Amino acid sequence: MYFCVNKYLMTRSEENYIKTIFHLGRKGTQEVATNAIAELMETKPSSVTDMIKRLSEKDLVNYKRYQGVSLTALGNKTALGIIRKHRLWEVFLVEKLDFSWDEVHEVAEQLEHIKSDKLIDSLDRLLAYPKFDPHGDPIPDKNGGFKERDRELLSEVPINTGGVCVGVKDSSATFLKFLDKNGIALGNQIKVMEIEEFDGSLNIEIDGRKMQISHVIASNLYIKANDGI
Amino acid sequence: MYFCVNKYLMTRSEENYIKTIFHLGRKGTQEVATNAIAELMETKPSSVTDMIKRLSEKDLVNYKRYQGVSLTALGNKTALGIIRKHRLWEVFLVEKLDFSWDEVHEVAEQLEHIKSDKLIDSLDRLLAYPKFDPHGDPIPDKNGGFKERDRELLSEVPINTGGVCVGVKDSSATFLKFLDKNGIALGNQIKVMEIEEFDGSLNIEIDGRKMQISHVIASNLYIKANDGI
DNA sequence: ATTATAATTTAGGCAAATCTAAAAATTTGT
DNA sequence: ACAAATTTTTAGATTTGCCTAAATTATAAT
Numbered sequence: 001m002y003f004c005v006n007k008y009l010m011t012r013s014e015e016n017y018i019k020t021i022f023h024l025g026r027k028g029t030q031e032v033a034t035n036a037i038a039e040l041m042e043t044k045p046s047s048v049t050d051m052i053k054r055l056s057e058k059d060l061v062n063y064k065r066y067q068g069v070s071l072t073a074l075g076n077k078t079a080l081g082i083i084r085k086h087r088l089w090e091v092f093l094v095e096k097l098d099f100s101w102d103e104v105h106e107v108a109e110q111l112e113h114i115k116s117d118k119l120i121d122s123l124d125r126l127l128a129y130p131k132f133d134p135h136g137d138p139i140p141d142k143n144g145g146f147k148e149r150d151r152e153l154l155s156e157v158p159i160n161t162g163g164v165c166v167g168v169k170d171s172s173a174t175f176l177k178f179l180d181k182n183g184i185a186l187g188n189q190i191k192v193m194e195i196e197e198f199d200g201s202l203n204i205e206i207d208g209r210k211m212q213i214s215h216v217i218a219s220n221l222y223i224k225a226n227d228g229i
Numbered sequence: 230m231y232f233c234v235n236k237y238l239m240t241r242s243e244e245n246y247i248k249t250i251f252h253l254g255r256k257g258t259q260e261v262a263t264n265a266i267a268e269l270m271e272t273k274p275s276s277v278t279d280m281i282k283r284l285s286e287k288d289l290v291n292y293k294r295y296q297g298v299s300l301t302a303l304g305n306k307t308a309l310g311i312i313r314k315h316r317l318w319e320v321f322l323v324e325k326l327d328f329s330w331d332e333v334h335e336v337a338e339q340l341e342h343i344k345s346d347k348l349i350d351s352l353d354r355l356l357a358y359p360k361f362d363p364h365g366d367p368i369p370d371k372n373g374g375f376k377e378r379d380r381e382l383l384s385e386v387p388i389n390t391g392g393v394c395v396g397v398k399d400s401s402a403t404f405l406k407f408l409d410k411n412g413i414a415l416g417n418q419i420k421v422m423e424i425e426e427f428d429g430s431l432n433i434e435i436d437g438r439k440m441q442i443s444h445v446i447a448s449n450l451y452i453k454a455n456d457g458i
Numbered sequence: 459a460t461t462a463t464a465a466t467t468t469a470g471g472c473a474a475a476t477c478t479a480a481a482a483a484t485t486t487g488t
Numbered sequence: 489a490c491a492a493a494t495t496t497t498t499a500g501a502t503t504t505g506c507c508t509a510a511a512t513t514a515t516a517a518t
Binding site for chain 3 (some may be wrong): 033035045046049050065066068
């Protein structure tokens with residue numbers, strides 16, 4: 001068993017690398033490329049190599065030169081701890097401090113590095129143990145466990161499918177503000193009425209109101225299909 | 230007027246130095262000594278000198294070699310901003326997350342460096358604009374204004390004086406736990422019954438209950454004298 | 459299969475924030 | 489007032505985390 005010896009010894013930067021490697025590792029199942037990390041973190045590949053070596057020393061990642069990198073069990077647990085904190089803080093900001101969902105990310109990026117088990121567990125309790133963050137992403141529990149919700153991209157479902165909007169794939173402020181402007185929010189009932197062959201845009205009915213959205217938009221919205229359809 | 234150009238460009242370490250210089254500057258009205266800063270921050274005088282030069286470059290402190298250091302108007306405003314954040318977070322931890330008053334300091338030391346005006350102003354609102362933190366220290370408002378509450382050390386008041394316990398001078402966990410163990414808390418009515426000549430210890434009546442406390446304890450408790458006594 | 463291209467790593471350097479050891483300035487004691 | 493003690497600063501080194509430029513390895517193309 002791991003005793004998280006280094007849990008409180010990690011620097012901010014190390015934590016950010018672990019988080020990034022976790023996110024990139026989700027997509028493909030294979031090793032994460034140095035360049036991919038560098039691009040996402042807006043840093044240089046050489047800096048990434050430096051850091052990977054340090055993380056490797058600490059047994060947070062598996063690393064062989066030129067072969068990419070992957071999280072160890074300890075690294076994975078660490079990542080889930082950071083993501084838990086990030087998402088709980090996001091819920092706090094929206095629920096308790098009236099932030100909008102496009103404002104939370106930046107502040108949560110700072111708050112996720114605060115080190116105190118008691119703090120985060122108390123926050124969890126204050127928020128009544130939420131299962132999802134404001135963008136519909138699942139919040140790991142204190143042991144790092146979480147289940148991906150059963151959901152599909154709106155762009156992937158057939159005509160006449162309806163469901164509840166439960167999440168966004170792109171959670172950039174730009175996209176979220178666009179959704180606000182167009183009255184699209186989590187919890188809305190969405191039904192696909194028609195798909196335009198020409199450009200893939202969709203005619204949808206959202207909470208009774210008809211509108212047209214581009215394929216790009218649809219491919220960034222998750223819905224949970226209604227039962228029995 | 231200052232436009233706080235550097236407000237969001239300050240490092241954690243710089244902020245900690247500014248805070249320390251502020252606290253040391255309160256006591257005596259004169260310049261703060263390098264050694265005093267080093268001792269309080271548990272660092273070496275040479276490190277302090279280095280940092281002071283950097284702070285001086287940024288116009289946060291007045292500095293002349295060998296002459297000690299003092300905050301500029303900008304430095305003072307910066308310090309008050311950090312203290313505001315620290316104390317608001319302490320209130321949050323106690324009021325919303327059920328921390329005890331001896332547990333808040335460590336976590337608040339981390340939270341005080343989070344950079345977001347919206348965050349701290351919303352927090353202020355959530356907490357209903359508290360005027361004092363859990364140790365009875367005043368919380369600066371968003372412009373840095375605050376008034377020291379009218380209060381006296383219990384050790385300084387004459388026999389038969391009574392008042393409400395409104396603060397502690399030493400807010401170390403050790404002292405606070407001692408107070409908890411002995412049932413002394415902010416809000417208690419305290420009256421000085423007798424002062425022992427030999428060692429300066431005090432017989433007091435606290436919320437109706439009689440007890441004896443040492444001079445050291447009394448010199449770390451603030452009371453607000455009852456009106457009309 | 460060999461070359462061209464792309465990805466990754468190494469080498470060497472820089473800034474922040476710290477340290478130790480030594481030098482310089484100030485303060486104190488008599 | 490002058491030597492001794494104390495305080496403060498300088499000089500030079502270290503660690504983290506980043507950079508650029510050059511070298512190395514892997515991958516893709518013909």
